[in-house]
Amino acid sequence: MEGGLSMWKRKDLIGIEELSREEIEVVIETAVSMKDILKRPIKKVPTLRGRTICTLFYEPSTRTRSSFELAAKYLSADTVSIATATSSVQKGESLLDTVKTLEAMGIDLFIIRHSASGVPSFIAKNIKAGVINAGDGMHEHPTQALLDVFTVYEKKGKLEGLKIAIVGDIFHSRVARSNIYAWNKLGSNVILCGPPTLIPPYIENLNVKVTYDLNEAIEDADIIYVLRLQLERQKRGLFPTLREYHMFYGINQERIKKAKKDVLVMHPGPMNRGVEISSEVADSLISVINEQVTNGVAVRMALLYLMLGGKSDENPV
Amino acid sequence: MKILFKNITLVYPEKDKEEIGDLYIEDGIIKRIGKGLDINGNVEVIDGKDKIVVPTLVDIHVHLREPGYEWKETIESGSKAAVAGGFTAICCMPNTNPPIDNKEMVRFIYEKADIVGLSRVYPIGTITKGREGKEISEMGDMFMAGAKGFSDDGSCVMNSEVLRCALEYSKIFNAPIIEHAEDTNLTLEGNVNFGKISTLLGFKGMPWVAEASIVARDVFLSALTGGRLHIAHISCWQSLDMIKWGKEHGANITCEVTPHHLVLTEDAVKEMNYDTNTKMNPPLRTKEDQEALWEGIKNDLIDVIATDHAPHHLDDKMVEYGLAEYGISGLETAIPLVITYGYYERKIPLSKLFKKMSYNPCKILNLPYIPLEESVPANLTIIDLSEKEVDKEKFFSKGKNTPFHGWRLKGWPVMTFVEGRLVYREGKILW
Numbered sequence: 001m002e003g004g005l006s007m008w009k010r011k012d013l014i015g016i017e018e019l020s021r022e023e024i025e026v027v028i029e030t031a032v033s034m035k036d037i038l039k040r041p042i043k044k045v046p047t048l049r050g051r052t053i054c055t056l057f058y059e060p061s062t063r064t065r066s067s068f069e070l071a072a073k074y075l076s077a078d079t080v081s082i083a084t085a086t087s088s089v090q091k092g093e094s095l096l097d098t099v100k101t102l103e104a105m106g107i108d109l110f111i112i113r114h115s116a117s118g119v120p121s122f123i124a125k126n127i128k129a130g131v132i133n134a135g136d137g138m139h140e141h142p143t144q145a146l147l148d149v150f151t152v153y154e155k156k157g158k159l160e161g162l163k164i165a166i167v168g169d170i171f172h173s174r175v176a177r178s179n180i181y182a183w184n185k186l187g188s189n190v191i192l193c194g195p196p197t198l199i200p201p202y203i204e205n206l207n208v209k210v211t212y213d214l215n216e217a218i219e220d221a222d223i224i225y226v227l228r229l230q231l232e233r234q235k236r237g238l239f240p241t242l243r244e245y246h247m248f249y250g251i252n253q254e255r256i257k258k259a260k261k262d263v264l265v266m267h268p269g270p271m272n273r274g275v276e277i278s279s280e281v282a283d284s285l286i287s288v289i290n291e292q293v294t295n296g297v298a299v300r301m302a303l304l305y306l307m308l309g310g311k312s313d314e315n316p317v
Numbered sequence: 318m319k320i321l322f323k324n325i326t327l328v329y330p331e332k333d334k335e336e337i338g339d340l341y342i343e344d345g346i347i348k349r350i351g352k353g354l355d356i357n358g359n360v361e362v363i364d365g366k367d368k369i370v371v372p373t374l375v376d377i378h379v380h381l382r383e384p385g386y387e388w389k390e391t392i393e394s395g396s397k398a399a400v401a402g403g404f405t406a407i408c409c410m411p412n413t414n415p416p417i418d419n420k421e422m423v424r425f426i427y428e429k430a431d432i433v434g435l436s437r438v439y440p441i442g443t444i445t446k447g448r449e450g451k452e453i454s455e456m457g458d459m460f461m462a463g464a465k466g467f468s469d470d471g472s473c474v475m476n477s478e479v480l481r482c483a484l485e486y487s488k489i490f491n492a493p494i495i496e497h498a499e500d501t502n503l504t505l506e507g508n509v510n511f512g513k514i515s516t517l518l519g520f521k522g523m524p525w526v527a528e529a530s531i532v533a534r535d536v537f538l539s540a541l542t543g544g545r546l547h548i549a550h551i552s553c554w555q556s557l558d559m560i561k562w563g564k565e566h567g568a569n570i571t572c573e574v575t576p577h578h579l580v581l582t583e584d585a586v587k588e589m590n591y592d593t594n595t596k597m598n599p600p601l602r603t604k605e606d607q608e609a610l611w612e613g614i615k616n617d618l619i620d621v622i623a624t625d626h627a628p629h630h631l632d633d634k635m636v637e638y639g640l641a642e643y644g645i646s647g648l649e650t651a652i653p654l655v656i657t658y659g660y661y662e663r664k665i666p667l668s669k670l671f672k673k674m675s676y677n678p679c680k681i682l683n684l685p686y687i688p689l690e691e692s693v694p695a696n697l698t699i700i701d702l703s704e705k706e707v708d709k710e711k712f713f714s715k716g717k718n719t720p721f722h723g724w725r726l727k728g729w730p731v732m733t734f735v736e737g738r739l740v741y742r743e744g745k746i747l748w
Binding site: 017118121126137201205 | 508511512513515516517518519520521522590591632635636637638639640
């Protein structure tokens with residue numbers, strides 16, 4: 001674990017795109033130790049005592065926010081949690097002013113989620129405190145991808161050469177983008193699948209295959225990664241009905257027969273049961289969806305430790 | 318005041334030529350142009366080595382923000398920026414509040430610009446009342462008051478019948494309809510070009526079709542009506558192909574490109590890490606588009622280089638990318654960008670480049686063009702070809718929103734004469 005601290009040099013974590021394979025591996029290794037802490041009856045260590053973390057969420061979130069907050073608390077950091085509707089520059093305070101105000105109160109690290117792509121980089125450029133991107137628009141959601149690769153690493157022991165099928169709304173998905181970077185850096189083969197209206201242009205440039213045919217995507221897959229379908233996309237005419245979507249791209253027991261015997265089904269949550277994934281699959285033994293949630297806390301503890309750990313002793317009072 | 322420039326490069330855009338010679342200006346009048354001039358008396362002699370002189374530089378696409386948005390720019394600050402940027406005249410777009418959609422507003426612009434008394438400021442009137450895209454405005458009345466063209470710039474005239482009527486009606490006074498080509502159904506919440514960068518950065522993207530389809534429609538409407546059409550800020554090769562088709566079929570069309578679309582591509586949005594000074598409308602496009610635009614400059618398919626000077630306050634830009642205003646401050650970087658990237662990097666002759674910033678736009682909008690000739694008032698710009706760093710803090714424009722801050726560019730205006738008056742010299746406005 002100590003080795004991890006010397007390896008990690010970043011003030012901010014904005015995306016998986018800029019991480020090296022080694023950095024991802026350090027997070028995974030650190031998360032293994034953190035998961036041990038989670039298994040203890042007393043889940044608290046003093047590692048980050050005196051450090052202050054702010055979760056600033058401009059978008060609704062249950063699991064990511066509570067996951068970060070618990071991770072911080074298990075490491076004895078103090079937390080402030082702010083959830084708010086999307087800011088408007090016309091009315092009230094600008095986003096940057098809000099963040100600078102909080103920074104002036106002594107925040108060491110901000111965890112930011114925002115519906116606009118680029119917000120965490122924008123904030124990170126303008127403040128001294130660290131920033132972790134907890135999801136920005138359609139750009140990246142790096143901690144989700146880290147917990148996903150950690151989960152597969154735990155289950156499969158390796159990632160090299162695995163076939164990962166990511167299914168659903170790729171276009172609007174920050175989870176998909178972060179996952180593509182992460183799997184690729186770790187040597188897996190990624191295939192994307194969804195209706196053409198939900199596949200972004202030039203995505204093949206990221207060294208992935210694209211298919212509109214779910215059977216092709218699932219065939220011999222080691223991992224089926226199902227994305228959440230935001231129901232409001234239908235109103236914009238990107239697909240005709242939820243019924244038809246499920247017909248072509250819904251993951252059910254019949255479909256997964258084409259995958260490898262030991263396939264794992266993953267979903268970042270929250271699920272629309274009966275739309276992108278059937279309950280039978282979601283609740284089956286091959287589903288690791290709840291495991292993902294637990295690992296989310298471990299991975300976030302690992303990141304908080306890597307980004308804040310060891311520094312509090314520099315100037316002992 | 319007597320100034321003699323020795324061995325300066327004289328650029329004659331209207332004659333497609335440049336030559337080295339001496340230029341003598343006395344009391345604001347060009348007295349002599351020739352070789353080896355020797356003038357007696359109290360004359361300031363300036364070595365013209367590494368300097369060029371260009372007549373009547375105009376920027377026909379400028380947002381002055383007054384009235385309505387004076388914190389972004391005013392006619393005064395914009396006029397200063399114009400002459401500091403080397404322009405003797407500018408045309409201001411009518412998307413003010415209230416918009417320039419009637420005679421009184423046209424006269425207001427002239428009055429304010431006359432009081433300032435730096436560059437000439439020629440107003441463009443709206444195509445439709447209130448810029449609403451519904452009914453054509455009193456173009457005739459505005460024309461008689463001095464409007465030089467008509468545009469709903471900032472918005473596209475989405476209703477084809479309205480644009481058809483405007484193109485027909487404006488034939489009375491032979492002033493062009495200037496179109497901002499954008500199918501807004503396709504660009505809603507787009508932010509950047511639709512393509513590899515929108516995918517990487519997580520934006521919906523604005524596809525080239527949004528522009529080119531409207532350009533195609535407008536070219537057809539111009540062919541149908543015989544009306545004069547000028548397409549503003551072309552950004553993609555497909556639009557150029559449509560314009561080429563129109564010109565080959567005799568349609569009465571011209572078009573312009575901005576320096577930023579010539580110099581930057583969509584990659585800048587990523588390289589500059591979501592810097593909102595890369596947010597433009599139309600968006601920065603691909604390398605392929607950029608090459609096509611330079612080709613259009615070389616083969617004269619593109620008639621005009623204009624800045625689309627879009628000054629914004631810091632508060633409008635220091636925000637989330639999606640919430641930031643579109644556009645950049647362009648007046649004070651246009652000439653060095655064109656010289657650095659057009660002349661030095663691509664070896665395009667100065668006369669060809671500057672024809673698109675002087676003679677051509679003057680002809681299109683019927684603005685007075687004062688050439689480099691003996692016995693005419695000096696209406697010209699002296700440009701120093703040496704290299705200097707862009708410093709947005711030194712802009713006269715209120716808009717410090719530039720992606721070029723810190724760039725090293727060659728070709729900075731050092732003296733600007735407007736109709737006989739030296740109004741700008743080496744960083745100072747001379748009232």
